[in-house]
Amino acid sequence: MAMLPRNETFPGSQSEEAAFTVKDLLAIPLLKKARLLAGAKGIQRDITRVNIMEAPDLNSWVRPGEFLMTTGYPFKDNPELLRQLVPELVKRGVSGLGIKTISYFEKVPPEVVAEAEKQGLPLLELSGDTLFSDVVSIVMERVLAQETSQLSDLQNRIQSMSRLLLDGSGLYAFLDAMEDMLDNPVSVVRENDKPWLSKGLRSAEPTEVWPLLQSLTYRQVGKGSNNGFMLLQNVYRTYVSHIPTKRMKHACLVLVERNRDIQPIDVLSVERLSSLAGLELANVEAVREVEGKYLDQFLQDWLSGKIVSEADWKLRADVCGCSIPEGTPMCAILVGGRSAEPPEKLREIARRLRSERLRSVDGLLAAPIGDDLALVLPFGQIPLAGTDRDEAVAQLIDRLLAELRGLLGDRELKLFAGRVIERSDGLQGSWAQAKRARQVADVCGLPGEIVSYDRLGVYSLLYLIPSGEEREQFLARYSAPLQLADRKGGGRLVETLEMFFRCNGNIKLTSERLYAHYNTIVYRLEKVQSILGVSLDDPEDRLQLHLALKLGQITPGTSG
Structure with a gap:
């Protein structure tokens, strides 16, 4: 586990009286016959309580900092259960485990000793004449004296952090002060949101902390409903305290054991300060709600072309906190393939995408536009022109789709992208191209999960053909007669011809796709040729028919 430089001590962060540790416990005369069997590397762990448990589910009752003593009665018939209990006790922050022998175990099972050594949990073999009540009495005298000092320390910590929030310094300053106080980095992790990180994690090298940042999500640290220790990526030991929230997303305050071992006073501090973090989160939520409304309106006006001047764009971008620097290449993307969503759901998805930490792209903007979800995708350092630029754009959109x-x-998600533009006033055109790509792809059955405007080819030209005499004459020659025949006789000629072209002229595959007999398809195609006076064996006739079908489905555009 990488270590960060030790920070300066925060006022009130250290108790004046030394903690009572497992090593101190071994030194008391009452336990002179006790033997340390395993876990010597954890011998400096603090003891805050002594717990005596003889129930088989003792794992549910222990608390961080406790030294657990047992005769082993619940495990006398199945020592394997005791071995399985050891890693769970470590996760819950137990200081050590003492097992009284002779009563039910002549000696501690070797597999239990091996597991304790692996987990670093101090394991003591207590002699048969050890009285648990005497151990409790001696330890608690020492612990209570120390707790008096710790309670004063804890009160100072809470007062200092309360003053910090009252000064209006914000959540990041709150977390930075907690890191100075606890000498370990902290984070606020929220459901469907980016984590707030203290300075030790914000300033660390990405390659050093990336596994930790990946696991600092609510899906990872918010799984359980109770506060307690847990391991992240099997490396980072953390203490997680759920933040009390009302009418807000669930959140946790996470202390990462990175610079030094987490002490019991640190656990108490995190539990008490989680309430203060909840108050600051409520303030952040209120500010974000207001900013989100302005940002939604800003993106809607930007994509629809209502922001006409560069000066207006800069002003509104600054007010809304738009993170895309001026002059950044970008494109508009329409998210398709989703079922129709109500406006409130689209707004929630847009806010989630703007706040979620994405590995593929930084600074992604999202907003609902009517019934559609629009994205503004910025590009960092990409080639200026040529095939390298096109390839870099395509790769980024591929990664974005997988992450979305x-x-x-939604495994059926598709993206429709407009052209990359260099100026902010060109985004309206890129958004219009993205919508055109979606319409043409739907009408013409274009394959692929990502359809960019530049991929439309001839279909884009068909889309631009305006209504006029030539267009109507062409459709009257190759499309209208088949539609008229279908209305009169119900022969499904247009549908059959469309599927015939989609199947690349394969009659057998066409019959399978339409669930019709092979001879039925042959009859329909012969009828098409008879009505129109064409031959499907003639490439020119097939081209005319294919274009007529596509042109008839596409809404006429404008020559401009």
Whole structure:
């Protein structure tokens, strides 16, 4: 586990009286016959309580900092259960485990000793004449004296952090002060949101802390409903305290054991300060709600072309906290493939995408536009022109699609992208191209999970053909007669011809797709040729028919 430089001590962060540790416990005369069997590396762990448990589910009752003593009665018939209990006790922050022998175990099972050594849990073999009540009495005399000092320390910590929040310093200053106080980094992790990190994690090298940052999500640290210790990525030991929230997303305050071992006073501090963090989160939520409304309106006006001057764009971008620097290449993307969502759901998805930490892209903006979900995708350092630029853009959109599918839980998600633009006033055109790509792809059955405007080819030209005499004459020659025949006789000629082209002229595959007999498809195609006076064996005739079908489905555009 990488270590960060030790920070300066925060006022009131250290108790004047030394803590009572497992090593101190071994030194008391009452336990002179006790033997340390395993876990010597954890011998400096603080003891805050002594717990005596003889129930088989003792794991549910222990608390961080406790030294647990047992005769082993619940495990006398199955020592394997005792071995399985050891890692769970470590996760819950138990200081050590003492097992009284002779009563039910002549000696501690070797597999239990090996597991304790592996987990670093101090394991003591207590002699048969050890009285648990005497151990409790001696330890608690020492612990209570220390707790008096710790309570004063804890009160000073809470007062200092309360003053910090009252000064209006904000959540990041709150977390930075907690890191100075606890000498370990902290984080606020919230459901469907980016984590707030203290300075030790914000300033660390990304390669050093990336596994930790990946696991600092509510899906990882918010699984359980109770506060307690847990391991992240099997490396980082953390203490997680749920933040009390009302009418807000669930959140946790996480202390990461990175610079030094987490002490019991640190655990108490995190539990008490989680309430203060909840108050600051409520303030952040109120500010974000107001900013989100302005940002939604800003993006809607930007994409629809209502922001006409560069000066207006800069002003509104600054007010809304738009994170895209001026002059950054970008494109508009329409998110398709989702079922129709109500406006409130679209707004929630947009806010989630703006706040979620994405690995593929930084600074992604999202907003609902009517019934559609629009994205503004910025590009960092990409080639200026040529095939390298096109490849870099395509790769980034591919990564974005994969991440969005996992984030939104929709495997049918598709993206329709406009062209990359260099100036902010060009985004309206890129958004219009993204919508055109979606319409043409739907009408013409274009394959692929990502459809960019530049991929439309001839279909884009068909879309631009305006209504006029030539267009109507072309449709009257190759499309209208088939539609008229279908209305009169119900022969499904247009549907059959469309599927015939989609199947690349394969009659057998066409019959399978339409669930019709092979001879039925042959009859329909012969009828098409008879009505129109064409031959499907003639490439020119097939081209005319294919274009007529597509042109008839596309809404006429404008020549401008």
